[in-house]
Amino acid sequence: MSADDATRPPRARTRGPYKRSAETRASILAAATDVFTELGYRAGSMREIARRCGVDQSTVLHHFPDKSALLLELMTDRDRQADAVLAAQHADAPEQIPQAALALARHNAGTPGIIELYTLLAAESVTPDHPLGEFFRARIARVRGAFEDWFARMADAGLLRDGVDPDFAAASFLALWEGAQLHWLIDPDGVDVVALLEDHLRLLLHEDVLPST
Incomplete structure (x- = not known):
């Protein structure tokens, strides 16, 4: 040189x-x-x-x-991001599951556009011949199974309050999350999804599982 x-x-x-x-x-x-x-x-x-x-x-x-391929990529990318958030929070450990779930809820609150699109497409997917009908049917089964696994593992670790059924806890938590997100999209200032989920978890878990706020 x-x-x-x-x-x-x-x-x-x-x-x-x-x-x-x-x-x-x-x-x-x-x-x-x-x-x-x-x-x-x-x-x-x-x-x-x-x-x-x-x-x-x-x-x-x-x-x-085509539009179907584009929509599928949008929803698949959303799920990849969610998986990354959960992995970063070590959601495979039972004691970390509550905080991981709340971390994902906070992540969702920061991406209202994609959450609104997900909610819209999920509702539209129940109509005949929707291109993402099969995707959403498979996804809801997968997510429901993941929540059932979460609460079963927390039950095995002794984290659930006495008398709380893991399957009921999983179903109620998932239903609250999906419904609260819809209400938040309609009334962003009137609904705090993370706070609702945290309060619900405190009803399901022993007092010492989630730190005091």
Whole structure:
């Protein structure tokens, strides 16, 4: 290397095609969240998503061949983020499950757009021929099973109050969470999802399981 080379400022690295592709994909997903939240699945169009991204519709179709694929990726990505939050809170340990659940509720409170879209799509999925009907049926069974496992493990660890049935605890906690999120979307200032879930957990768990607030 010459002396001139040593003193010459380093060249700015150009963004590679993979990074540009990932950024475009993320932009499409963000725009799709807004479009489907505002207009619903049937009225939301790939053309409108492309317009909001500032790209051609062909670019959107390159990443997602149709609306079904785009919707599925949005919901799958939501679940990946939720899994990451739970893993970071060590939700595999029974004593950490309550705090992990509350951490996920706090995470959801910080992403109202995707929660609104999830709630909307979940409701729409009960209609005939909805593209995510099978996804939501499988998802609710999976989530219900996970909650039942949570409360069974907490029961085995002696964390539930005497007389609390783990299956009832799981069903009531899941129902409260889903319903409270819907009420929060309608009245954000009047509903605190995290506080409701924490209060419910205090009814189900021994006093020393959750720290005092």
